[in-house]
Amino acid sequence: MCAYILVAEDDGMQAELIRRLLVREGHTATVVFDGRAALDEARNRRPDLVILDVMLPGLDGFGVCRVLRRDADIPVLMLTARSAEDDLLLGLDLGADEYMTKPYSPRELLARIRIVLRRTLRPVEEESPVLRVGGVTVDPVRHEVTCDGTEIGCTPGEFAILNAMAAEPERVFSRRQLLEHTRGHDRASTERAIDMHILNLRKKIEPDPRTPARLLTVFGVGYKLVDGKGPA
Template sequence: MCARILVAEDDTMQAELIRRLLLQEGHTAVVVHDGRAAIDEAKSHRPDLVVLDLMLPRIDGLGVCRVLRQNGDIPVLMLTARSTEDDVLLGLELGADDYMTKPYSPRELMARIRTVLRRTHRPAEKPPVLRAGNITVDPVRHLVTCDGTPISCTPGEFAILHAMTAEPGRVFSRRQLLQHTRGHDRASTERAIDVHIMNLRKKTETDPRRPVRLLTVFGVGYKLVGGPHDA
């Protein structure tokens, strides 16, 4: 698929490399070099994906991600030279769907971009609306409701709920959920699933500290309860 991709990268050489790689794959690439410009461009011309450097001038990548999440569900792939787990998890908590640490392989970057675009691309054939208890997931409209109220989800969070509402009561390991959200089986990033689950509990549970829908199965993973096939 041909997508419109916004690249926010202050390193001009890196930005030009990413732009050329995207053009080679048939995408349209728009490049900006600071956070304020990234926000303005995303608001003026909604992209299909934002490749977002964490260390941007004027407004950093975390600030940009926060604003993007307040105004929609644009997929975000975060690039960071900060390799500490706290920095990565903070970006995920703010709504980034995936991340890569610098230096990165151009081939892997393109593979990650293709994965995100495939996951967020809407198929021509209408899939069914899924329900598990009071949670519904509509893949066509990319809409999640809880107790009849729409809730905003990042693409990663949506992918988790989509998988779990398709099989309510099933216990998913972190690695299995990671495959749904990113298409990559990388044990080093499985903690990202914990962050997505924490965010989903804030949005769907009356008391996120005592969840009754998204349950932890200690030593295994997570399950969504409330559907007709629950154990």
């Protein structure tokens, strides 16, 4: 699975290491060293994935991610030397699909890249049924979600969660199970990320996100998607 990947990293040695890893995997890669250049490149030549360092000069990675999410649905893998949970949650709240803290192994970075690309560059030859749960419709082939007839934008991680839950309405999914759908492997330390994805989805599909009627919490267990027509 070959892709065009934009690397935004102000550390020249780190950027070159990532570029070489990507080329070795068969991808095409462009490296930029500041946030403004990252936005310019993303707008001029839409990448399949942006690997985005948080601590970029000029406009930091959070700012770049915010603009990318506003302008386009481009997958984002954020890199940071800061491991604070607040940073992770902020990155996910802005729409990042993956979040890695430095130092990381090249093998882990490549694994995360493969996971994102498998979700976003999946072939569309096989027809998949459109999934409907109440007013929420999920089209796995076109990668589209509508809510009460209005198309809404979802990050790949959000889409993966909604697609899994729409395929089995009323089923209660644990955070760990949803993590497997979004990341492809178990990492218990990042299960809090699922809560952030759920929060973002509620903002998009709930009439009142403060009192969810569709995407419900089952306390002590996880979450489930229902038709929203009445009490679960």
